[in-house]
Amino acid sequence: MTPEPLWRHLLGDQLRSIRHRRGDTLEETARRAGISPQYLSEIERGRKEPSSEMIAAVAGALGLTLAELIRAVAGNLRGPTCRAGYALAA
Structure with missing residues (x-):
């Protein structure tokens, strides 16, 4: 199974x-x-875990609301997403 x-x-x-x-x-x-452009580059490459404030700032800079961005990202998830939540809670 692919993670x-x-x-x-x-x-x-x-x-x-x-x-x-x-x-x-x-x-x-x-x-x-x-x-900084360097920080945005690291976010785009998945190397940084930005704060919610940072995510909202970048979303706004791209003309999106935070909710629009989150929906777009969530649409790319594969398979059941609750497994990870249960694993973390265990």
């Missing part, structure tokens, strides 16, 4: 995809979000 992807990887992939569709550079999006 489910990590949230930070799905988030990063989605942010990069949206940014590319908009035709924005890392620098433009990072400036609007109030973060």
